[in-house]
Amino acid sequence: MKELDKEVKVKVKRFSEEKGTWWQEYTVKVDKYTQMTEVLKRIKEEQDPTLSYRASCHMAVCGSCGMRINGAPRLACRTIALEEVDRTGSDTIVVEPMDGYPVLKDLVVDLTDFYNRMYKVKPRLHPSEDVLKGKSEHRLKPEDQSRLWKFAQCIWCGLCVSSCPAVRIDVEFLGPAAHAKGYRFLSDPRDTSFEERAKVLIDSAWRCTYCYMCYEVCPRDIEPVEAIKLTRTYTTKFGPTGDASSFGERHSKAVEESIAETGMLQGGKVYVKTYGLVNSLISMIELMKDGKATKLIMERQKKVRGIDELRKLLGEKQ
Amino acid sequence: MKLAYYPGCTAHGSAVEIDVATRKVAQTLGVELKEVEDWNCCGGGFLDERDPVGHAAINLRNLSKVEKMGLEKMVTPCSVCLHSHRLAVHKYEEDPVLKEEVDKRTQGTTVQYSGKANAEHIVWVLLRDVGLEKIKAAVKKPLVGLKVATYYGCQMLRPGEVMGFEDPHSPHSLADLVAAVGATPVTFPAMTYCCGFPLMGSNEKGGLRLAYNIMKGARDAGADLLIHPCSLCHLQLDVTQVKVRDMFSLDWTMPAIYATQLLALAFGFSPEEVQLGRNAAEVLRQKGLI
Numbered sequence: 338m339k340e341l342d343k344e345v346k347v348k349v350k351r352f353s354e355e356k357g358t359w360w361q362e363y364t365v366k367v368d369k370y371t372q373m374t375e376v377l378k379r380i381k382e383e384q385d386p387t388l389s390y391r392a393s394c395h396m397a398v399c400g401s402c403g404m405r406i407n408g409a410p411r412l413a414c415r416t417i418a419l420e421e422v423d424r425t426g427s428d429t430i431v432v433e434p435m436d437g438y439p440v441l442k443d444l445v446v447d448l449t450d451f452y453n454r455m456y457k458v459k460p461r462l463h464p465s466e467d468v469l470k471g472k473s474e475h476r477l478k479p480e481d482q483s484r485l486w487k488f489a490q491c492i493w494c495g496l497c498v499s500s501c502p503a504v505r506i507d508v509e510f511l512g513p514a515a516h517a518k519g520y521r522f523l524s525d526p527r528d529t530s531f532e533e534r535a536k537v538l539i540d541s542a543w544r545c546t547y548c549y550m551c552y553e554v555c556p557r558d559i560e561p562v563e564a565i566k567l568t569r570t571y572t573t574k575f576g577p578t579g580d581a582s583s584f585g586e587r588h589s590k591a592v593e594e595s596i597a598e599t600g601m602l603q604g605g606k607v608y609v610k611t612y613g614l615v616n617s618l619i620s621m622i623e624l625m626k627d628g629k630a631t632k633l634i635m636e637r638q639k640k641v642r643g644i645d646e647l648r649k650l651l652g653e654k655q
Numbered sequence: 656m657k658l659a660y661y662p663g664c665t666a667h668g669s670a671v672e673i674d675v676a677t678r679k680v681a682q683t684l685g686v687e688l689k690e691v692e693d694w695n696c697c698g699g700g701f702l703d704e705r706d707p708v709g710h711a712a713i714n715l716r717n718l719s720k721v722e723k724m725g726l727e728k729m730v731t732p733c734s735v736c737l738h739s740h741r742l743a744v745h746k747y748e749e750d751p752v753l754k755e756e757v758d759k760r761t762q763g764t765t766v767q768y769s770g771k772a773n774a775e776h777i778v779w780v781l782l783r784d785v786g787l788e789k790i791k792a793a794v795k796k797p798l799v800g801l802k803v804a805t806y807y808g809c810q811m812l813r814p815g816e817v818m819g820f821e822d823p824h825s826p827h828s829l830a831d832l833v834a835a836v837g838a839t840p841v842t843f844p845a846m847t848y849c850c851g852f853p854l855m856g857s858n859e860k861g862g863l864r865l866a867y868n869i870m871k872g873a874r875d876a877g878a879d880l881l882i883h884p885c886s887l888c889h890l891q892l893d894v895t896q897v898k899v900r901d902m903f904s905l906d907w908t909m910p911a912i913y914a915t916q917l918l919a920l921a922f923g924f925s926p927e928e929v930q931l932g933r934n935a936a937e938v939l940r941q942k943g944l945i
Contacts, residue, residue: 405828407824407825408824408825409824409825425825502848502849502865502868503849503854503861503865506861506864506865506868507858507861511789543857543858544854544857544858545859546809546849546851546853546854546861546862547700547807547809547849547853547863548809548813548848548849548853548943549738549810549813549814550809550813550815552814553813553814553815553823566703566704567704569704570704570705580858581857581858582857584856584857584858584859585856585858585886588701588856588857589701589704589856590705592698592699592701592702592708593705593706595696596695596696596698596699596702596713600695600696601664601667601668601695601696602665602696602699603662603664603668604664604665604668604669604890605669607856611856613893619878620898623897623898623901624894624895624897624898626897627783627894627896627897627932627933627934628932628933634923640783641692641693641695642693643695643716643765646716646764646765646766647695647713647716648758649763649764650709650712650713650716650760650764650766651706651709651712651713652706652708652709652760655901
C-alpha cells in the first residue's frame with residue numbers, strides 16, 4: 338500500500354428481483370484522487386462481479402452514474418471517496434440507488450419516467466421553414482447565447498427529479514430538468530414553437546415549490562429553479578394556462594402590490610386577493626378550530642416610512 | 656454581543672410568537688438584538704422573478720441600514736427572509752449586469768451597500784456565536800423525555816454555496832439545540848424537504864400534501880412535536896395544520912413550534928410567555944413538563 342493510500346468501507350444498498358433488498362459491505366483501497374466510479378469499478382472487477390451500476394464517461398458528461406452517496410444525490414464520477422470521508426467524518430461510504438425511480442438491479446434505476454418528462458417539452462429546436470429549406474441561416478445574438486447557455490448544459494442524469502418533492506406529489510408538474518430544457522427552447526429566438534411550448538410549460542412552472550433542491554444537486558450548475566422562475570414571468574404576457582398559473586399569477590401580483598403599497602407583505606390581504614373573499618372566509622372559519630384565525634386578523638404590520646424611496650427602488654411601481 | 660435584527664413581516668404579523676420567543680432567548684443569552692430601523696419586506700420569495708433588480712435593491716436597502724448601524728450581521732428568525740437577502744447579495748456580487756441595474760436604482764437614495772453586511776439565521780448565531788455551553792448553562796427546566804423532530808425545511812439550507820452554514824444534506828444544527836435543552840432530537844427522512852408553503856398561492860392542495868408528509872414523517876419517527884426554523888414554515892405547519900388534518904381526515908396532531916420557543920421554555924419562560932399553541936401546550940402537559 339502506498340503511503341497516501343487509505344482503506345474505506347463501502348456499504349452498498351443492493352437489490353435483485355430474486356433476493357429483494359440487502360446491504361453489502363466492501364473494503365477498497367483509495368487515494369486522494371479516487372472517484373466513486375473507480376471505487377465501484379474496483380469492487381466489480383476485483384471482488385464482486387454481480388454488483389450492477391451505470392457509469393461511462395467518468396467526467397460528468399454522460400449523466401449515467403447518478404446515485405445517493407452518503408444520503409446526497411450525486412454523480413459518482415464527481416465524488417471523490419476521501420472527500421466523502423472528510424465530509425461525514427466516517428470511513429464508511431453509504432451508496433444507494435437514486436430515489437424516486439424504480440430500482441432494476443442494485444444501483445441501476447429505470448429512468449423511463451424521467452425521459453417521458455423530457456420528451457413532453459420536445460427537447461429540440463424547431464427551426465423556421467426557411468432555415469429547414471436552406472433559404473436562410475440561424476442567427477443568435479451573444480447576449481441570447483449567454484442567457485441560454487446555462488440551461489442547455491443538462492446531461493439528463495435525473496438527479497434533480499429524483500430529489501424533487503413536487504414531482505412526487507403532483508403528476509402535472511414536469512419536474513426541474515424538463516423545465517430547464519423547456520425554458521431553453523421557450524426563450525430561444527430561433528425557435529418557432531413558442532405557443533405550443535408556453536402551453537406545456539407555464540402552468541407546470543407554478544407547481545414548483547422553490548425548495549432549491551434541484552439547484553443544490555445539479556452536477557452541471559444549471560439551477561433549474563431559475564428556469565422555472567423565468568418561465569413564470571411569461572404568464573403575464575401569454576396568460577395563465579390552468580388553475581395553478583391563474584391563482585399563482587394573482588398571488589405573485591398581490592405580493593408585489595402589497596410591497597409597493599406598504600413596504601410590507603400583508604399575508605391576509607394577499608390571501609384574499611388570490612383566492613377571493615368567499616374562499617378566504619371559509620379558510621378563516623377552518624382556522625378557528627385551532628384558535629389561529631384571530632392571529633391573521635390581528636396582524637399589526639405598519640407601513641414602511643421610507644415608502645417613497647422603496648417605490649423608487651422598485652422602479653416607481655405603485 | 657450586539658446584532659442587527661430583522662424580524663420579517665410574518666414575525667411582525669401572524670406569527671408574532673416567533674418574534675416574542677426569539678427576543679426572550681436572545682435576552683437570556685446576553686445577545687442584544689437591535690431592530691433595523693424602518694426595514695422593508697424581503698420580497699417573500701416571489702418578488703425576485705417579477706422584478707430581479709427591485710428585489711435586490713430592496714434587500715440591499717435593509718443591509719445598507721445594518722452597515723450604517725456599524726454592524727455586519729443581520730440576524731433573522733425567518734428562513735425565507737434569510738434566503739432572500741443572501742440570494743440578493745449573491746446575485747449582486749456575481750452578476751455584473753444586475754449590479755449595474757441595481758446601482759442605477761439605488762442612485763440618489765439612502766442605499767449605500769459596501770458588501771460587508773449579510774443576513775444570518777438566529778440558529779446559526781446561537782450555535783456559532785453564542786455556543787452550546789452558554790445555552791446549556793441557561794437551561795432552568797430541562798425538557799427531559801420530550802422527543803423533538805428537527806425540521807429544517809429548504810431555505811435555511813439551500814443553496815449550500817449561498818447559505819454556507821452546514822451540510823444541506825445532513826444538517827444537525829437544530830438537533831444540537833434540542834439536545835442542549837435536555838430533550839431528545841428525532842431525525843426523519845423528510846426533515847430537509849419543503850413544507851409546502853410556497854405552493855399555497857398556486858396549488859394549495861399540493862402545498863397541504865407536502866405539509867402532511869412532514870407531519871407524518873415526524874410522527875412515524877416517534878416525535879412528540881416538531882421544531883422548525885422559519886416564519887413561513889410556522890404558517891404552514893402550525894397555523895394551517897388544521898387544513899392538513901381536514902384534508903387527510905387525521906385524528907392526530909403534530910404540534911409545530913419555532914426553535915426559540917422550545918429554547919425559551921427550557922430557559923424557564925411559561926407557555927403563555929412564549930405564546931405556545933394549544934396543541935403544543937397539551938403535549939407538554941401530558942409529558943409533565945409544564
